[in-house]
Amino acid sequence: MERSLSQIIRETVLFTGRIWFIFLLSGIAVSFAFISYHFTTLMNDSAYLKEDFLKRLIQIERELDSGKFSTISYITRINFKESGVISESSSGKLININISRSSLYKNIEALKTGEIYVTYEPDFIDSMPRIFFIKRYPGHFSAVSFPPEQFFSTRMKSAEYYITGNNDICIYSPDTSKIGDMISPAPVIYKNEKIVLNIGGSLEKTGKINFKIMLDITREFMILLLFSTAFILLNIVIQRRGVKLNRDMNLLDLEFTRLNLLIQGYIASSGTTGGSLPERLDISAKAIEKFLVSAGKEAFVFYESRQVMDLMQTLMGNILQLTSRSKTDTEILRKSEESYRTLIETTSQGYWLTDKNDVTTGVNEALCDMLGFRAEEILGKKPMDFTDEKNRDILIKKIRTIDRTVHRTYELDLISKSGRVVMTYINATTLYDDDLNVTGSFALISDITERKTTGIELRKSRERARLILQAAIDAVIEIDDGGVIQSWNPRAEEMFGWSAGEALGKNLTDTIIPVKYRFAHINGMKRFFASGEEVVLNRRMEMSALNRSGNEFPVELSISSIKTGDTHLFSGFIRDITEKSRAEREIRASEYKFRTLFDNAIDAIIIHDSESRILEVNRAGCERLGYSRDELLTMSLKDFVHIDFRKLIPERIKKIYNEGVATFESIHVRRNKKEVSVEVNSRLIDFNGTPAVLSVSRDMTERNKTYRMMVQTEKMMTVGGLAAGMAHEINNPLGIILQGIQVALGRLAPDNEKNREAAERLGVDMDRVIAYLTERKIFEYLEGIRHAGIRASKIVTDMLQFTRQSTFNYVNSDIHSIIDKTLDFAAKDFDLRKKYDFKNIRISKMYDNGIPPVPCIENEIEQVLLNLLKNSAQSMSLIDDDTFLPEITIRTSMDSGFALIEIEDNGPGMSSDILNRLFEPFYTTKEVGEGTGLGLSISYFIIRTNHNGMLSADSEPGKYARITIKLPLKRGSGGY
Amino acid sequence: MDIKNINIIIIDDEEMIRGLIKDFLEDRGLSVESAENGGEGLKLLLKKKFDAAIVDVRLPDMSGNEFIIKAYKIQSGTCFMIHTGHIEYKPSPELLKIGISMESVIIKPIMDLNVLYDKILGGIMKKMDNAG
Structure with missing residues (x-):
């Protein structure tokens, strides 16, 4: 049976071996058929071309040899003498021209009579490259030339083909881009990422011209490659498998053979030798046989099994014992022993x-x-x-x-x-x-x-588990059914003060259980054994424990039980939570801190439930809404949310409950009916164990103000950018206007010699001309144009200040001295054309002397202050009332990181319309020509951009106008 | 030095500017030539000696800076004035090296051509002092 099994496997292997061979053969055959098909096509094409080519050659040779000139249309033919002088030409041109200096002539000079020279050269007539066939005759040369494409009468689409001249250089191909390329002579080449089959043919007669046909066989090559690889891999796999199987089978065979031999040996001997020995041998042999049957069924690799090994040892031991004890040295026994030795010699x-x-x-x-x-x-x-x-x-x-x-x-x-x-x-x-x-x-x-x-x-x-137990942070104690301690780890020693030696064997109640729990402990154990009820098992509990010195401390405890046979072992993991209790106290302290924070927050914080009832509110919330905390705790959101937003409340609360957080806008109505627009950030929290909404609402009035300022700044920057581009372009035409007027006026000057000369030459009286121009106000116009030009130029220069990056150094300066200096300057800047007099204005200064030096560009701040002072003075001059006492108040103060300068006048003030547009470029209330409308814009730019500060205005019409400059006290930090 | 012997060249692509400055200076008795681009200006410099050159910064074929650096190689004795519409113009390090400073810069538009006249004469005198 065993043999036949191994036989089957062997045969399978051999059979598979034959199969793969067939596979490989057929694969190769298919590939060959495939390739040869293509070769045949190629060869046919090649032969056709070759034939065509040869026909042409015969035609050409015939032409050369024939005395008269042919009528073949594509051929040009000339005959020339040995001296190089052309004697005959098919086109009739070139006769008597000497070509002995051409490169062509140099190459043919050495030709012997009857020899043909083939070359590819530019033609004499039109310099187009042509193929020349030149043959030497006694006394003269005859040359036939034609364009290379005339070599073939037809074109083939299946392949690329080339005519190559000397050195495999392509002289003709239907693809003209190939001309001049080197065409490799190898039969299979790799070209332009393609694998190309190259079939060449040379013409023995000429030796100089070849033609090549090329076919792209990349795809076919790849398929062939794939096939071969697959076959080779399959081959390797099958062979390897076969070799391995064969080896296994051989091993197996050997074992079986050996055992069979042994059995046969013993069976044979059993009949001849009587006594106890043969009997015992027989028993042994039968045992082996029995083993073989079962082993054959279960596993091939039988010797791996320890049971089998034991069995074999017993059997062999018995055999050995028997044989060595035997004094009867019979032939059969010696044979048996030999068989047995074979077995042990070769066993694994x-x-x-x-x-x-x-x-x-x-x-x-x-x-x-x-x-x-x-x-x-x-x-x-x-x-x-x-x-x-x-x-x-x-x-x-x-x-x-x-x-x-x-x-x-x-x-x-x-x-x-x-x-x-x-x-x-x-x-x-x-x-x-x-x-x-x-x-x-x-x-x-x-x-x-x-x-x-x-x-x-x-x-x-x-x-490792034991070590972990030893090193555990928790005390681990094991007790048995009777509460007697069975195990006590080092942490337990540390925690309770009892060493393991002392604790083991003691009862738990006598060591760590406080008196108040002892009764419960004993009852719990009883209950467990009576009903299996596990009140305390596998559950985390907090209680107190006793250490050796009798102190009670808080512990966390979990107990599990292991049943081994009829007894139980209870393991308790105990953790000292004295530290944890302390942490809880700390949490309470931080809760207090939070409470303080809550109450001191600037934003209103309201905690409400899903029904929008107020559960908690901070101080800012009370102040914002104008109600006391006690009042608010009886109210709901509906009581102070603006009617427009009230209906949105349920929907918003739902969103918060679903998503956890939400942000929205709303309007709160104060007790005094004043409305406050707010941005609300809400979050779902756990409030005393139940979900609630914590809403932080921020007063948006301030933020909206800031937003408007940002828009303003943005607007200014845009104007600045525009100005820069424009100014440059405008300066040229302005130059022309201004210079034009100046030159024109210069040429009208009566005292200029050149002018007089010109006038005399033209017979005009200079003085009269001037009188005329004066009479007709021409000079006034010209002067007007000049002024307009200067004004425009000033506007351009002012506008450019918007884009100018300050390169000045920021110097820490005393703002009060800057103000004083500017006031001095303003008083002196008395201008007749302006209707106001600065000296009449009362100046009151209210300086905060605690202001530290402010980093700024001094002359820029002066410029701003002067501008503001002038504006004030000018606006106050508009009040036509003798009793009016114009007054400018200059106040300085400090406010959270900023120095404030307020310039306030008691003039007519500004309407909100003017206030809104005050800093806008070109916005002016002054008469045309009095101001460019850029003064305050530039001031704004200086303060806002160059100093990172803020310029703002407020006013009550008829009472006052006030401009506030805010300058950051430190550069680079804070600011707007 | 006779005013008539002072030769000025104006390089500016704006015809009216070129023409007006030329007319004005000629009226004041100076000899003036003009060129509408850098290349032409350089050609003139190769032909004739100029005491001063008024150069626009933006020229069609090269920048005014470039022109001056090339022109300086031809005539280092010329006093170069830069005429620009850019109020923040500053001479480049190369220009500073050949003695052109902020004093040589005239910002467009020129409000009073007399200022230009004075500046040119002042520049030429200074150049002559340095040379002499």
């Missing part, structure tokens, strides 16, 4: 035979392999020589304490020749003689290093 397990003095008398090859020694190196030595000290002791113990009835199995670490530890499983039997004297021992040895390592891992992890 180590075999070790020693005499009564433990000296090795026999080993097999497997043992030598296992230990890496040669047999001679082991023979004569003791097994103890192949172990370390620890294992030597084990071994000696095992050998000395011989159990005389059973064979023994144990594990032992042997040392191989290379020093490696070989973990083994040893199955040994002591051998006796007939008088029951020990004659030696016999062992079968298995290498179990790998399996052993896994065992070690397991033990290690068990050890």
Whole structure:
């Protein structure tokens, strides 16, 4: 049965081997057919072309040899003498021209009569490259030339084809871009990312002209490559598989053969020799047979099984015992012994035979392999020589304490020749003689290093668990059914003050359970055993425990039970939570801190429930809404949210409950009916154990103001950018206007000699001309134009200030001295054209002397102040009332990181319309020509952009107008 | 030095500016030539000695700076004035190296051509002092 099985596998392998060969053959055949088809096509094309080509050549040669000139249309023919002078020409041109200096002539000079020279050269007439066939005749040369494309009468689409001249340079191809390229002469070439089959043909007659046909076979090549690779891989896989299977089968065969031989040997001997020996042999043989049947069914690799090994050892031990004891040296027995020896020599397990003095008398090859020694190196030595000290002791113990009835199995670490530890499983039997004297021992040895390592891992992890327990932060205590302590880890020693030695064996109630829990503990245990009710098991509990000195402290405890057989073991993990209790106190303290924060927040914070009832409100909320906290706690959102937003409340609360957070705008109505627009940030929180909404509402009035300022700044920047581009362009025409007027006026000056000369020459009286121009106000106009030009130029210059990046250094300056200096300057800047007089204005200064020096560009601040003062003065001059006392108040102060300068006048003030547009470029209330409308814009730019400050205005018409300058006290920090 | 012997060249692509400055200076007795681009200006410099050149910064074929650097190689004795519409114009380091400073810059539009006249004469005198 075993044989037939192995046979089947063998045959399968052989069969598969044949199959792959067939596969490979057919694959190759298909590929060849495929390729040869293409070759045939190519060859046909090539042959056709070649034939065509040859026909042409014959035609040309005939032409050369014939005395008269032909009528072939594409051919040009000339005859020339040896001196190079053309004597005849088919076109009639070129006659008598000497070509002896041309490169062509130099190449043919050496030709012998009858020889043909073929070349590719520019033609004499039109310089177009042509193919020349030149033949030498006695006394003259005859040349035929034609364009290369005339070589072929037809074109083929299936292939590319070329005519190549000397050195494989392409002289003609239907694809003109190829002309001049080098065409490789190799039969298969890689060209332009393609694999190309190159079929060349040369014309023996000329030796100079070749033609080539090329076919792109990239795709075919790739397919072939793929096929071949696949076949080769398949081949390798099948072969490898086959070899492996074959080896396995051979191994198996050997084992079976050996065992069969043995069985046969014993069966044969059983009939001839009587007595106890043959009987026992028979029993042994039957046992082997029985084993073989079951082993054949279950596994091929039978010797791996430890049970099998034990069985074999027993059997072989028995056999060995029997044979060695036998004094009857019969032929059959010797044969049997030989068979048996064959078995042990070739078994895959180590075999070790020693005499009564433990000296090795026999080993097999497997043992030598296992230990890496040669047999001679082991023979004569003791097994103890192949172990370390620890294992030597084990071994000696095992050998000395011989159990005389059973064979023994144990594990032992042997040392191989290379020093490696070989973990083994040893199955040994002591051998006796007939008088029951020990004659030696016999062992079968298995290498179990790998399996052993896994065992070690397991033990290690068990050890690790123990170590973890030892090092646990929690005290771990185990008690038995009776509450007696069974285990007590180091942390428990530390926590409770009892050492493990002291605690083990004591009752838990006597050690760590406080008196008040003792009763409950005993009852709990009773209840558990009575009903299995696990009140405390696997649950985290907080209680207090007792340490050795009698102090109670808070602990966290969880207990689990393990049932082993009929007894229970309870493990308690106990954690000291003294620290945790402290943390809880700290949380309460931080809650207080939060409360303070809550109450001191600038934003109104309201906590409400899903029904919008107010649960909590901070101080800012009370102030914002104008109600007391007690009042608000009885109110709902509906009571102060603006009617327009009131209906949105349920929807918004729903959104917060669904999404956790939400932001929206709303209007709150104060108790005094004043409306406040707010931005509300809401968040779902846990408030005293129930979900609630925490809403932070911010007053948007301020933010909207800031937003308007930002828009203003943005507008200014845009104007600035526009101005820069424009100014440059306007300056040229302005120059023309201004200079034009100046030159014109210069040429009208009566005292200028040149002017007079010109006037005289033209017969005009200069004085009269001037009188006329004056009479007709021409000079006034011209002057007007000049003024307009100057004004425009000033506007341009002013506008450019918007874009100018300040390169001045910021100097920490005393703003009061800047103000004083500016006031001095303003008083002196008395202008007749302006209707006001600065001296009449009362100036009152209210300086805050605590203001530190402010980083600024001094003259820019002066410019701003002067501008503001002038504006004030000018606006006050509009009041036509003798009793009016104009007054400018200058106030300075500090406000959260800023220095404030307020300039306030008691003039007519400004309407809100004017206020809104005050800083806009070109916006002016002054009469045309009095101001450009850029003064305040530039001031704004200086303060806002250059100083990172803020310029703002407020006014009450008829009472006052006030401009406030805010300058940051530190550069680079804060500011707007 | 006779005013008539002072030669000025104006390089500006704006015809009216070129013409008006030329007329004005000629009325004041100076000899003036003009060119509408850098290339033409350089050609003139190769032909004739100029005491001063008024150069626009934006020229069609090259920048005024470039022109001056090239022109300086031809006539280092010329006093170069830069005429520009850019109020923040500053001479480049190369120009500073050949003695052109903010004093040589005239910002467009020129409100009073007399100022230009004075500046040119002043520049030429200074140049002559340095040379002499």
